[in-house]
Amino acid sequence: MRELTLHILDIANNSISAGADKISITIIENRNDDTLTIEILDNGRGMSPEMVARVTDPFVTSRTERKVGLGIPLLKFAAESCNGWFEITSELGKGTQVRVQFQLSHIDRMPLGDLADTFLTLELGTPDVNWIFRVKRDDQEFYFDDVELKNELEGIEITQPDVIRFIRSIFEDGLEELQLI
Amino acid sequence: MPTIKSLDDLKRIREEALKKQELKTTSGKTEIIVGMGTVGIAAGARETLKAILDYVDHNNLENIIIRQTGNIGIDSYEPVVQVILPGAEKVTYGRVNPEIARIIMDEHVVKGHIVSDYKING
Numbered sequence: 001m002r003e004l005t006l007h008i009l010d011i012a013n014n015s016i017s018a019g020a021d022k023i024s025i026t027i028i029e030n031r032n033d034d035t036l037t038i039e040i041l042d043n044g045r046g047m048s049p050e051m052v053a054r055v056t057d058p059f060v061t062s063r064t065e066r067k068v069g070l071g072i073p074l075l076k077f078a079a080e081s082c083n084g085w086f087e088i089t090s091e092l093g094k095g096t097q098v099r100v101q102f103q104l105s106h107i108d109r110m111p112l113g114d115l116a117d118t119f120l121t122l123e124l125g126t127p128d129v130n131w132i133f134r135v136k137r138d139d140q141e142f143y144f145d146d147v148e149l150k151n152e153l154e155g156i157e158i159t160q161p162d163v164i165r166f167i168r169s170i171f172e173d174g175l176e177e178l179q180l181i
Numbered sequence: 182m183p184t185i186k187s188l189d190d191l192k193r194i195r196e197e198a199l200k201k202q203e204l205k206t207t208s209g210k211t212e213i214i215v216g217m218g219t220v221g222i223a224a225g226a227r228e229t230l231k232a233i234l235d236y237v238d239h240n241n242l243e244n245i246i247i248r249q250t251g252n253i254g255i256d257s258y259e260p261v262v263q264v265i266l267p268g269a270e271k272v273t274y275g276r277v278n279p280e281i282a283r284i285i286m287d288e289h290v291v292k293g294h295i296v297s298d299y300k301i302n303g
Contacts, residue, residue, distance in 0.1 A: 001223055009227055010219050017251045071219040121230045125215065125249030152191045156198040157210070159247045163194055164238045 001074065003113025004038065004102075009122065010071040011040045011098050016126055018044030018096065023122075024132035027115070029104060031138055035084075036109070037101045047090040056088060075100060082106035115180055116171040119144070123167055127158040133171075135178060142174040201243055209267025210244045211290055216261040218252030225278060226260035232279035233262075236286040245290070258301050264289050275301040 001007055008025060015023045020042035028037045047055070058073040076086035083103035090096040102109045119133050123146060130150070135142040153163065175181045215221075215230045230249060237245050253261045258275030262282060265271045272295055274285055281299055288294045 006222050006227065009217065010222050013217050013219075013222070013249075013251055016249075071222075117227060117231050120234065121217075121227055121249065124234060125217070125230060125247060148188060149191065152188055152195060154195075156195050156202065157244070157246055159234070159237060159245055160194070160198045160243065161238050161241045162198065163191075164234055166191060166194060168238075 001071075002110060004036075004110050005113035005115055005118040007071065007075045007078070007110075008038060008040065009118055011075070012122055014071070015040065015042035015044050015096065016129065018042065018046070020044035020095065021128060022130040022132075024134070025119075025122075026134040026136070027112070028136045029138070030136075031104065034104045035101055036104045036112075037099070039100075040098045041095065042097075043095040046092040046094050046096055048092055052088055052090050056086070072098075078102075078110060082109045112180070116168070116175050119171045120164075120168055124158055124164065135175065135180065137178045137180065140178050142178055144170065144174065198243075210246050211267060212246045212248065212263075212265040213290065214248045214250055214253075214263040214265075216251070216253035216259060216263075217249040218259075220252065220256045221259040221261065224259040224276075228279050229260045229262065229277050229282050232282040233286060236283055240286075240291070242290070255301065261301075266290075266293060272300060273302045274299045 001010070012023055012025065022043045024041045026039040055072050056076055058070055072088070079086045079100045079102055083106055084101040087099045088096065115135065123131055131146045133144045149167070156163070172181060213233060215226055215233065217226050217230070230247070233247060236242070237247070253263070255261060255275065260277050262274045262277040262285065263271050264274070264285065272289065274281070274296070277285065277299065285296050285299065288296045
């Protein structure tokens with residue numbers, strides 16, 4: 001994968017596959033500490049310690065099961081190649097937390113990619129999930145929780161053209177303020 | 182372009198949408214499903230889904246349901262898109278890049294003609 005947002009999309013889709021109906025994605029860029037931290041938390045069905053060990057190691061997973069693909073090992077490798085780290089914790093019945101950090105200025109760090117598009121595809125493609133998106137850049141922050149929006153949408157599709165435009169402008173304007181567009 | 186995005190704006194959008202829905206309650210909805218597993222994403226599924234959303238937006242298509250799902254299970258054909266017209270069978274398309282997605286939207290979703298060039302199931 002060539003952008004961090006594609007990894008985010010991939011991890012979030014693991015959360016959806018795990019039956020999560022609340023997923024929060026946090027991205028923190030800290031230029032003082034020279035770090036880029038990404039956190040994806042879900043309330044899905046979680047994993048046993050054995051399964052957690054298995055999903056981070058591509059060579060242990062037996063090919064036939066293929067519940068989880070190469071996405072997690074690839075992200076872990078990318079972070080560790082950029083003076084960063086990768087952490088996954090999980091509890092059965094409670095959910096899973098994925099945290100990953102990169103050295104922001106590392107030459108091999110993938111670009112973040114298109115955050116607005118990524119949020120838009122998650123928000124519109126999986127409307128049954130309560131999405132929380134938080135992007136922090138130094139001391140500026142964009143925060144979006146779709147609970148109120150979903151309440152207002154009662155009875156109509158989230159993919160109505162006007163609604164797509166409405167949500168797109170929330171993401172685009174919010175991220176533009178952080179100079180991420 | 183107005184930059185105010187208050188919940189009042191959303192209320193107004195909803196009321197208008199509900200009015201339109203009342204006019205054609207029997208017509209049903211078209212469902213579009215995009216496979217977004219690891220392989221699909223690596224093959225460009227986000228750009229495909231984005232192209233579909235943009236098409237719906239630019240052409241003001243009403244009554245479309247768009248869903249993303251995990252791996253559809255046909256890795257070598259990713260990105261995979263499925264279209265279900267109201268009352269019709271599911272049609273699966275493979276290797277759908279944004280350009281092919283727009284063709285599928287034009288031909289299948291809007292006009293109702295299956296695009297057999299990109300169809301992969303029997």
